[in-house]
Amino acid sequence: MTYSLGIDLGTTCTAAAVSDGTGTRIVRLGREATVSSAVFVAESGELITGDAAEREAVGQPLRASRAHKRRLADPNLLRIAGSVRSPTSLMAAQLRDVVDTVTRAQGRPPGVVVLTCPAVWGPYRREHFIQVPRLAGLRNVRVVTEPEAAAMHYSVERRLGDGEIVGVYDLGGGTFDATILRARPNGMEILGTPEGVEQLGGLDFDDALLAFVDGQLGGALSSMDTPLVDHARLRHAAREACRQAKEDLSTNAETVIRVESPDGTRHETAISRAKFNSLIKSHLDLTTESLKRAIGSAGLNPADLTGVLLAGGSSRIPFVEQIVSDAFGKPVRVGLHPKLTVAMGAAAIARLEANRPAIPARRVASPPPLVSLAATRSPVSSRSRTAVAEVRAPLSFPTPITSARGRGPAKRTIPSPAPATWSRSPLNRTGVLAAAALAAGVMLLVGVLIAVMVLNGS
Incomplete structure (x- = not known):
């Protein structure tokens, strides 16, 4: 039986979940359900990730990189023990090792992989993030935002009703996202513009x-x-x-x-x-202000929300729930394992994608907001060198347009332009021949005038 895989490559820790016909469940990547997002650069150049990286870093701390996700798209590369590395290559090493660990545990590779990224990231950051699965040599990879994945998990766990509007408060190790979502039978709909703070967690x-x-x-x-x-x-x-x-x-x-x-x-x-x-109140005040802006961008008021969903490991801090409840006066919903919420939701989305009927071979737009990658798997070891894969599908994110409420982005599908064709009708051929004859006559007249001018000059 095939399975789908959801991965949350977090700033401080990484989690993975699988989904198949028996349900959705977390895959233990180490001693615990999650592993560290640290990467250790060995003297040989090998990239060691996760808990193994933390163990190696005890003796050689200057060879370890942590929180490099925050540096994604930074033009200044990372210098680690005399070597230069990009955050993209380090995250690709993490991704390869996670997929390899899950493949060994399941006995076969996944059918579809869904990765998550912060909703607050702009196109530039997202384009760099798309390079991560490329460098990891993966295929059948899609990207969704972390709040969408979190809401998907909650909708399965607590059954959000059709039309329910919820705010997602996603406070992780390195970033904060605030997104307004409306539950629909076929998934979650983003309302307004996601807000957040990139360097807060x-x-x-x-x-x-x-x-x-x-x-x-x-x-x-x-x-x-x-x-x-x-x-x-x-x-x-x-x-x-x-x-x-x-x-x-x-x-x-x-x-x-x-x-x-x-x-x-x-x-x-x-x-x-x-x-x-x-000590942290001023930070948390920034998060509630972000959520208020997200609500306003959707043309809504806090009273329009059914509740606020908490996601991310840092949302387990008791003061967070208190601050959010006081700021919005709405029910605050917290899952059993907020740190694992995003990965679980990503796996559920991957399962839906795997069950989606095949699209006929014709020009159609890909369903936003998923990003499709198709690449060739490199034979290079996943822990030693970075392999560049070939992109076989266009990469795009949904284009923002005005929503039904007059503000904020909504999803739309942009059809591909029809290919140009050559008309074979007699009328079309006659018109072309006439144009060609006229052009030849003009060229002949120009030549005669040039010859006369030369003769007069001599």
Whole structure:
């Protein structure tokens, strides 16, 4: 039995889910359901990804790259241990390893793969993201936005009614998306213009905690020289301690952050949930303002929403649900595993695509917002070198047009122009011959005039 695959290549972690006739389920990519999105560049040039990259980075922290998704489309390439890498190539290595892991677990490759990207990304970022499956040597890949995938999962899990309008609040590790969606029998319809903040997520909450600890220690952390291996290791350990504290505060009223300074001194800093909330409130205010703009772009008011769906790992922070509920006064829906919501929804969409009837071989437009890639699989190892695949299908995203409510983008299909044809009617041939004769006569007259002018000049 064939299966479809949904993959969420997140800024900090990556998740994958499969969908077939028995349902949709998460595939464990490592010790846990998700794996780190880190990439380690070995001395041989091999790219090691996921949890294995984190293990290698313990001894050689300067060879690891993290959060490179934030640098996608940045003209300045990444310099990692003397080598130059693009975020696209690092993400392609991640994607190859995820697909290989799932293929081994399922015993065969997937039929259709759906990837997700932030809705707030513009065409330039999206075009760079499309290169990721190309470089990974994959075929039958489609791309949808993360809020669409999240809403698809919720619609399956909780059965959104036809016509229900929901706001999707997607707060991940590196980006925030706000999108308004309307449930339809054949899928989710985007209303208005998606909003968001590209550089806002769990990483920024970690930074807020790190800055708090650094202030408590008189700048002991910020004074470290990152290019030094020992200092880089200590800074990463401090960041990990802050990340763990952030997660602990989702269930505990207070916790202790333990860090080490370069002189070997160990420090402990206590922090309460209330203090943590105060550190991230300004960030969360930006997210609610984004969702309000998305609602307004659809010509709606918060009262028109059935509820707000929370997605993304950072939405598990209790203060997030409180802030959203206070800002909009609507039911806030949280899944059992917000970190896995996008991957589960992507797998469900992939399953629908696999079951879609084949399109006859004629000129028709591809159904937006899916992006179709068809490429040849490279025989090169998925963990050593980047293989460039051939694109066999046009790449496009839906063109924004005015929606029925007068504002915001809606989906449309643009038919391909009909191919030019040559008319074989006698009338058409006669007209062409007459035009040719006239042109010849003009050329002859011009030649005679030039000859007369030459003779007069001599």
